Amino acid sequence: MIPAAFAYRRAESVAEAIELLAEYGDEAKLLAGGHSLLPIMKFRLAAPSVVIDLGGVGGLDYIRADGDEIAIGALTRHVDLETSAELGAAVPLLRHAASVVGDCQIRHRGTIGGSVAHGDPAADLPSALMALRGTVVVEGPSGRREIPIDDFYLGFLETALGPDEVLVEVRVPRRGDRPWGFQKFRRRSIDWAIVGVAYQSEDGGGGIGLVNMGPTTLRAATAEAALRGAAAPDDVAQLADADADPIGDASATPEYRRHLARVLLARALAGGAST
Ligand SMILES: Cc1cc2nc3c(=O)[nH]c(=O)nc-3n(C[C@H](O)[C@H](O)[C@H](O)COP(=O)(O)OP(=O)(O)OC[C@H]3O[C@@H](n4cnc5c(N)ncnc54)[C@H](O)[C@@H]3O)c2cc1C
Structure with a gap:
């Protein structure tokens, strides 16, 4: 060790x-x-x-309104997301996702930039960014560029960040008054998700992000298409795992993970937020 x-x-x-x-x-x-x-x-x-x-870098821990979006500095800690009234009003899904990361000590040290950059498919915040259709802002020798979350994850622990780039900001649209849900299934309250589902309603449909259902954070694109087609929530939930490729491990078989994703999406669509 x-x-x-x-x-x-x-x-x-x-x-x-x-x-x-x-x-x-x-x-x-x-x-x-x-x-x-x-x-x-x-x-x-x-x-x-x-x-x-990066501990000496100032000015990267903020949550601020920027037009229709909320901009969050990369060094903002999970606890600051969890306790931000502004984030709670504008993007309650993201605030809730931060509140269920690990335990209190982890939330006081871990940062949104680190969580997003690490690229662990079991992480909670990236699934919320997927449901929110967020953007990752990175800075390198030739300046800044913005990467849609859909283009950010390339493989297990592999992202679109260049070797000489720093993740500086995460941007998400305001969704305050719209329904959302976040479901995290774990054996103990401080554990990583065995499976998780983030859902955010939007005009004409909704975004759905999946935790631990493949080598990266995933979008449940088939279920989203059914939502756009105004399918009944129970029918949408049955499609939760259609785009997934979950592994089997000591916590769950792939079949069990698929079952969990369907159950958790049904709960998330009903507006459920697990603790
Ligand atoms: C016991 C335990 C339980 C946990 N449980 C959960 C959980 O339930 N859910 C969950 O989502 N997470 C969980 N975590 C992970 C936790 O949220 C981490 O803090 C987070 O994933 C990484 O953030 P960090 O700031 O600690 O990053 P670091 O550990 O410092 O960095 C992680 C990676 O990101 C890179 N990196 C960091 N910042 C930047 C940046 N600004 N630009 C570019 N690259 C960067 C680093 O080089 C490194 O590769 C757990 C961790 C532990 C130890």
Whole structure:
């Protein structure tokens, strides 16, 4: 449980972090809350020779209104999402998803940028971004670019972030007064989801994101199409797993995960938020 030796560098700005990434290339990993990076380093699943700490970068922890969207800085911690009245009013789905991440200690260290950048299909916040059709803003040597969440996840722990890019912001549309649901099935209240479903109503249909139903966070595109076609909620829920490819592990067989996705989507469509 002791990570391989690494050099530690602390960036004081996004520009400095980008310079350090350019200098060290594939050898380097950014450190935000450390609650995904450090465990995989301890298990020796990652062995960066340089860790670039973003802890000194100011100005990346914010939740602010920007036109029809809410912009959230990458270093905003889960607890700040969970306790934000502004986020609760504008995007209650995202606030709720943050409130069910791990336990209190994890929510006080983990950041939205780290959660999204890590690319773990079992993570909660990316599924909410999928349901909300959010956008990820990244910055690199040639400036900023915006990546729709649908284009961000490429494979297991693999994203569209370039090796010299920093995730700086997440943007989601305001959806305050519309129905939403978030269902997370787990054995103990502090666990990762065995399966999770995020649902957000929108004009003419809704967005549906799936947790732990494949190698990446997934969109339930077939169920969304049925929603747009005004199918009955129970019929939509039966399509929850149509685009999924869940694994079997010690927690659940693939068949059980498919069953859970259908049950959880029915509950989410009814406006249910699990605790
Ligand atoms: C016991 C335990 C239980 C947990 N349970 C849950 C759970 O139930 N649900 C859930 O969703 N999560 C859970 N987590 C994960 C937790 O939410 C993490 O904090 C989060 O996934 C990663 O955020 P972080 O800020 O800690 O990132 P870090 O661990 O610091 O970084 C994670 C990865 O993202 C990269 N990265 C970080 N920030 C940036 C950035 N700004 N730009 C580019 N790359 C970046 C890092 O280089 C690294 O590869 C759990 C973690 C633990 C240890």
